[in-house]
Amino acid sequence: MRALVPQRREPGELFGPRFTLFADMLAVGLAAAVASLPLVTAPVALAAACTVLRRAIGEDRPATLGHYVAELRAHGLVRSLLAGATVLAAAALLALDLLLTRAGLPGARPMLWVLATLTAAGLVVALRTAADPDVVRGWRPALHRTAARSAADPSGCAWVAAAVVLCLAFAWMLPLLAPLLPGPLAFAVTAVELRRTPEDLRLAPPAPDEG
Numbered sequence: 001m002r003a004l005v006p007q008r009r010e011p012g013e014l015f016g017p018r019f020t021l022f023a024d025m026l027a028v029g030l031a032a033a034v035a036s037l038p039l040v041t042a043p044v045a046l047a048a049a050c051t052v053l054r055r056a057i058g059e060d061r062p063a064t065l066g067h068y069v070a071e072l073r074a075h076g077l078v079r080s081l082l083a084g085a086t087v088l089a090a091a092a093l094l095a096l097d098l099l100l101t102r103a104g105l106p107g108a109r110p111m112l113w114v115l116a117t118l119t120a121a122g123l124v125v126a127l128r129t130a131a132d133p134d135v136v137r138g139w140r141p142a143l144h145r146t147a148a149r150s151a152a153d154p155s156g157c158a159w160v161a162a163a164v165v166l167c168l169a170f171a172w173m174l175p176l177l178a179p180l181l182p183g184p185l186a187f188a189v190t191a192v193e194l195r196r197t198p199e200d201l202r203l204a205p206p207a208p209d210e211g
Contacts, residue, residue, distance in 0.1 A: 021057070025053060025184060029180045034179075039088060040081055041084055052068050075136055090122065129142050131186070131189040132193070159188070163188035167185050
């Protein structure tokens with residue numbers, strides 16, 4: 001990961017490329033938070049953030065608002081809404097099941113642990129799917145690839161889960177930072193994917209540049 005970040009500081013540059021990447025991460029996080037406000041757009045907003053950060057690391061490409069908007073558009077409106085609706089429906093189903101476990105039904109406690117495990121696993125796989133380099137070409141094949149990759153990479157899943165826990169902890173301790181947290185989360189998930197073999201570091205074709 002460190003080797004992917006440019007090491008040379010340009011003349012007159014005060015903080016160096018790593019600080020620039022940190023600033024890009026926060027800016028992309030804020031853009032993703034705004035794009036996620038309708039909720040149904042949250043999966044695509046995170047996927048676009050992962051793509052922009054991946055190119056900022058691998059191609060030394062600036063993370064501009066134009067690049068982020070271009071990645072959002074590359075997913076297409078229909079596919080974006082379908083992906084978001086699917087995630088929201090799954091979340092609603094899990095929430096309903098959790099409510100039912102609190103109604104005192106037989107076997108509620110074991111079912112609660114099963115649902116908690118399924119929720120955590122589903123969230124990790126969903127986040128890693130958003131970071132798939134080819135997710136822009138289709139969410140279903142990206143989900144299939146990610147599920148197989150996650151099963152073969154439990155340590156990566158653990159790192160993603162830890163990133164989620166840390167982001168939730170920061171949001172609880174410092175709520176004002178919540179709009180910036182999609183950036184660190186996208187960066188963490190992208191870093192988990194980029195730590196793999198060189199064959200897995202391929203980049204999807206860039207979306208049309210909007211400035």
